[in-house]
Amino acid sequence: MARIGVKHDPDAEYAVAVDVGGTKTNAGIVSRSGEIVHTVSLPTQAGGVPVADRISEAVEAVLMEFAKVHGGIGLKGIGIGTAGQVDWAEGSIRYSSDLIPGYGGTPLKRLLQERFGLPVWVDNDVNVLALTEKTLGAGRGVRQMLCLALGTGVGGAVMIDGQLLHGAWGGAAELGHLSVDFNGLPCVCGSVGCLEQYASGTGIAKRMRAKLDTLGRPEPLMDTWTVIARWQTGDGLAAEVMDETFAALGAAAASLIHTFNPEVIVVGGGVADAGEPFLERIRLETAKRSIPSLYAGVRIVPAYRGNWSGMIGAGLQAWEYDPKQD
Ligand SMILES: [Zn+2]
Structure with a gap:
């Protein structure tokens, strides 16, 4: 054939x-x-x-x-x-x-x-x-690992005892739709307050545009990269948007740590290209919200980089x- x-x-x-x-x-x-x-x-x-x-x-x-x-x-x-x-x-x-x-x-x-x-x-x-993380990246030699991919949306993967968690038919680990605020922003999935609304590139740009609209300074072309660049240079409004992003990521990561007791959380996707200051804020926000004994051994690290x-x-x-x- x-x-x-x-x-x-x-x-x-x-x-x-x-x-x-x-x-x-x-x-x-x-x-x-x-x-x-x-x-x-x-x-x-x-x-x-x-x-x-x-x-x-x-x-x-x-x-x-x-x-x-x-x-x-x-x-x-x-x-x-x-x-x-x-x-x-x-x-x-x-x-x-x-x-x-x-x-x-x-x-x-x-x-x-x-x-x-x-x-x-x-x-x-x-x-x-x-x-890829298990073979080439931060997951080498690790048995309990979570992955968060912060791109256009937010994707997730859960590895327990060295095996990927698939659930009943393969739909497990939709970590982007973990709700971090039950009164939060509506999500395409039908829920409200999903991590994706706060930590995806789409969500970051959308919240920034909404804030600018409220202030009567609309910037309809505002994108994620501009928000992150302004955050890095100390812009107050971008900092408000990113503070929500870090709080959401910290809340989600803490819940995941309490559920899975992982060794490593890998954070990748285009948004995570913002680098070490970005990861450091996630670590701080996660630590604040986690049971100390469970947070103690967790490494929050960047994803394997490479085309x-x-x-x-x-x-x-x-x-x-x-x-x-x-
Ligand atoms: Zn959702």
């Missing part, structure tokens, strides 16, 4: 890795230690082509490159990390927002297994980032969920 002859080798040192985002799909070949060989990048949505076909196209392109250099070498499988909610057992997309229209319901695992004759693993983008970190984690699923170890 596969257009390109590709051999499955359960002992292979390489797997295909695909990171499916709202805009771009990155595919490559990744080793079990997280090294990358060959990459391609395609727009996720183009010309009304179903996203599953774009993913197949990306996989074919890297397989072709791999075959040129390493012809005859088998591969361990295909790991996909994707935007949207993933039914982990089924390897299908349970729900996808308007960011990728028509993607919900796609049986990705079945389609790719049929097409390439390789085992396929599918998980959400933040869960696979946690695998392709989502794609690497996607590929690492091939070893994380090795059927030979079941």
